[in-house]
Amino acid sequence: MAELPPLHPGEVLREEFLKPLSLTAYSLAAAIDVPRTRIERLANGKGGITADTALRLGRYFRTSPEFWMNLQNRFELETKRRALGDRLERIEERASA
Numbered sequence: 684m685a686e687l688p689p690l691h692p693g694e695v696l697r698e699e700f701l702k703p704l705s706l707t708a709y710s711l712a713a714a715i716d717v718p719r720t721r722i723e724r725l726a727n728g729k730g731g732i733t734a735d736t737a738l739r740l741g742r743y744f745r746t747s748p749e750f751w752m753n754l755q756n757r758f759e760l761e762t763k764r765r766a767l768g769d770r771l772e773r774i775e776e777r778a779s780a
Contacts, residue, residue, distance in 0.1 A: 689761035691728040692754035700744060701726060715739040731755050 701711065708722040717739060724730035732740075737751035764771065 689758050689765070690754070691758055692732050692751060693725040693728045693730070695754055696722075696740070697726040711743070715743050731759070 700706065701708070708726055709719050712719040712722045717736065721730065721736065725732065725736070732751045732755040734748070734752065737748040737755075740746070740751050741748035
């Protein structure tokens with residue numbers, strides 16, 4: 684069975700917030716005072732969540748900024764883990780002192 688790609692935070696934004704709430708990238712961008720292109724890129728999986736964006740999304744959607752940052756961190760870690768592959772596994776763990 685093929686492994687699913689890491690979940691991009693923009694997919695969560697698009698599928699769990701924008702679509703169900705009938706929000707456009709333009710209306711969300713205007714509401715949180717950011718450029719429309721920032722939201723478009725994020726929702727299309729082309730950009731990432733910054734601390735600034737996380738704070739604004741958290742405030743607007745009444746979520747924590749950590750929710751958004753955690754989505755971004757998980758995406759980045761899983762993407763890099765897959766890119767490193769078995770090179771990561773070849774690193775020997777250091778014994779505790």
